[in-house]
Amino acid sequence: MWHGRFAFTHRQATLSETEYPLIIAFHGWGGDTGEFLDNAVVRSESDQRGYIVVAPLGLGQEEPGNPLASWSFSGSTTGLDGDGLNALVPNDSSAICDDTVTADYGYPSCQGTAENGCSWTQCTTDDFQFTADLVADIQQHYCVDTDRIYALGGSNGGMFVWDLAREESSLGIFAAMASLIGLPHRGYLSPPTAMGGMPVMSITGSRDRTVPPGDWGDASFTTTTDGDRYHYTGATAITKAWAEAYGCDTSSAAAAIDVGVADVDCRGWSFCRGETQWPPVLDCRRDMGHAYGLSWSWPLVLDFFDQHSR
Numbered sequence: 001m002w003h004g005r006f007a008f009t010h011r012q013a014t015l016s017e018t019e020y021p022l023i024i025a026f027h028g029w030g031g032d033t034g035e036f037l038d039n040a041v042v043r044s045e046s047d048q049r050g051y052i053v054v055a056p057l058g059l060g061q062e063e064p065g066n067p068l069a070s071w072s073f074s075g076s077t078t079g080l081d082g083d084g085l086n087a088l089v090p091n092d093s094s095a096i097c098d099d100t101v102t103a104d105y106g107y108p109s110c111q112g113t114a115e116n117g118c119s120w121t122q123c124t125t126d127d128f129q130f131t132a133d134l135v136a137d138i139q140q141h142y143c144v145d146t147d148r149i150y151a152l153g154g155s156n157g158g159m160f161v162w163d164l165a166r167e168e169s170s171l172g173i174f175a176a177m178a179s180l181i182g183l184p185h186r187g188y189l190s191p192p193t194a195m196g197g198m199p200v201m202s203i204t205g206s207r208d209r210t211v212p213p214g215d216w217g218d219a220s221f222t223t224t225t226d227g228d229r230y231h232y233t234g235a236t237a238i239t240k241a242w243a244e245a246y247g248c249d250t251s252s253a254a255a256a257i258d259v260g261v262a263d264v265d266c267r268g269w270s271f272c273r274g275e276t277q278w279p280p281v282l283d284c285r286r287d288m289g290h291a292y293g294l295s296w297s298w299p300l301v302l303d304f305f306d307q308h309s310r
Contacts, residue, residue, distance in 0.1 A: 082187025158182020
């Protein structure tokens with residue numbers, strides 16, 4: 001299932017006694033490993049800081065070989081949200097989308113799993129166990145710092161990492177995570193499985209019509225306006241839930257944090273467990289649409305990862 005392309009810090013990574021931090025980078029829906037590994041900033045910044053970056057390839061509609069590769073997470077296979085009926089919204093249902101106006105992206109592998117026309121990722125395999133197995137395989141062949149293993153995803157991959165932190169198979173593997181323009185579907189607010197929480201950086205676009213983060217401080221769900229009508233958990237709601245799991249004081253609104261990047265508004269909560277330069281849960285937004293912005297977001301994520309180890 002995984003693609004054998006790697007970005008290495010040093011050619012002697014398999015022989016050196018030096019341990020290197022590892023990032024597993026999950027592509028977006030219909031994407032591939034090149035979303036990250038073909039980017040010059042990703043390669044240069046990762047090399048300079050000593051990171052190994054591995055970008056696996058998800059499965060498609062008729063696995064393998066279909067270009068619509070994806071990562072499966074809560075709601076994306078069944079089409080069901082985490083809230084059920086919302087009595088405050090007329091004609092609402094327990095679906096993750098408005099099936100009457102949203103295109104059918106269903107995969108053949110989900111025919112026995114999907115409960116409506118909102119299902120949109122593959123159901124062929126357990127992507128969570130695959131990730132754990134992939135990390136274990138990498139550790140068998142390369143010199144990895146087991147206290148500095150990170151997960152990052154973009155769009156569909158960014159949605160996947162929120163769920164990855166909730167899985168038992170991920171316990172004891174990851175030191176921190178980052179999601180680029182990816183949020184859980186409506187109602188999926190369960191905290192990370194790891195005792196004491198998990199550091200996370202969420203980066204979204206305030207003008208994103210595909211995965212809208214919502215307004216600052218608004219904990220309600222959001223809905224796409226790009227032609228389809230999917231429902232997502234807002235950025236405020238999910239980051240607050242993760243901050244609470246980390247022991248942060250969320251009784252007040254998240255405060256602005258200077259991360260040294262122009263035009264990026266990052267906010268977080270204080271009085272969290274442990275001491276790091278920035279709060280362990282950061283909600284960062286920029287005036288942009290559904291785009292990774294790797295020229296600035298990748299170095300920012302590495303700055304965040306550099307502050308966290310298991």
